[in-house]
Amino acid sequence: MPKIEIFTKQLCPYCTRAKSLLSRKGANFEEIDITMGGPRRAEMIERSGGRTTVPQVFIDGAHIGGSDDLAGLDRRGGLDPLLA
Secondary structure, three states, X not given: OOOEEEEEOOOOHHHXXXXXXXXXXXXXXXXXXXOOOOHHXXXXXXXXXXXXXXXXXXXXXXXXXXXXXXXXXXXXXXXXXXXX
């Protein structure tokens, strides 16, 4: 299984949508809650090329993007190979 990291905030509907998609695919992921900011938020911004919105998803260190990016990747058939 690939290493999946998802940076989230509490009560974020887009975060919930991204986590639901990954769960439906049977993927295990590490959720990193940055609701309170801090060094993990700074890490997310750096790794995502400056993006400040959540969620931000990384698969095996590669930046996938946010919820819409993840859903689009799935629609194009590109998510399953990354999760295999």
